[in-house]
Amino acid sequence: MTALGFLYPGHLGEDDYPRMEQLLGGDVRVDLVHTDIDQDAHEVDALRELGTPERITAGVEELRLSGADAVVWACTSGGFVHGWQGAREQVRALARAAGMPASSTSFAFAHAAREIGAPRVAVGAPYTEDVAELFADFLRAGGLDVTSVAAFGPLTEAGAAAGDWGAERITEMARAADHPEADAVLLPDNALPTVAHIPELEKELGKPVLTANQVAVWEALRLSDRRVNAPRLGALFTREPLVQA
Structure with a gap:
């Protein structure tokens, strides 16, 4: 049994995790621990506060006792807002x-894009433009070429936004983000429930689609030296690893 641990703020996209556990088969367990969150705001200062070491590590003991083999900070924006080096220090802590x-969803996107051989990526994000550009900057620091960025405003628990992000709106964002030169489309934000829609998104766009909770689980498997073939989780879970020169 491989046990994967995730530190997750909020509750919007958490249903993706039991869904992925089921799709991964009976020998992978997914453990989710919620971290403290003061305010559900996609503003840079609030996001930096969300990802402080004190907040993230508060749930570590529960994951350790559960027998987790690896842990991932499952909050994309709470990682990349610190920049590449700051996010690296966050993961080290x-x-x-x-x-x-340990790793984070931000690094998972960079690693997953390289895994599927996608050096050029398009981004569709439920963020404000300034936050979306910080994600693009993070990906560039990781060696990726960002062909386009489509910002669709913040996804929050407050108001109607949380309930509006069904398959139709997610597909709309993916289409708007796509670019002819992009090898893959990236949809960040772990609050975005995307796992049920990945096969249809890839069929619609004709290319791999990487989403936050999907890559977070793949990253935890990578850290645990596990590979699982799960076609319903998209191209990332069906392709053979690239041979590194």
Whole structure:
């Protein structure tokens, strides 16, 4: 049994995790621990506060006791707003506190894009333009070429926004984000429930689609030295790893 641990703020997209656990088969367990959140705001200062080491590591003991083999900070924006180096320090602090391999969704996107051979990516994000551009900057720092960025405003628990993000709106964002030169389309934000829609999105766009909770689980498997073939989770879970020169 491989146990994957995730530190997750809020509750919007958490149903993706039991869905992925089911699709991954009976020998992978997904454990989700919720971290503290003061305000559900997609503003840079609030996002930086969300990802402080004190907040992230508060749930580590529960994951350690659960027997997790690896842990991922499942909050895309709470990672990349610190920049590449700051996000790296964030992950190092998490690994030290957890005593196990650690990463974050932000790095998972960069690693997953390289895994599927997608050096050019398009971004469709439920963020404000300034936050979406910070994600694009993070990807560029990781060696990716960002062909286009489509910002669709913040996804929050407040108001009607949380209930509006069904298949139709997610597909609309993916279409708007896509670019002819992009090898893949990236849809960040772990609050966005996307896992049920990935096969249809890839069929619609004719290329791989990477989403936040999908890549977070793939990253935890990577850290645990596991590969699982799960076609219903998209191209990322069906392709053979690229041979590194």
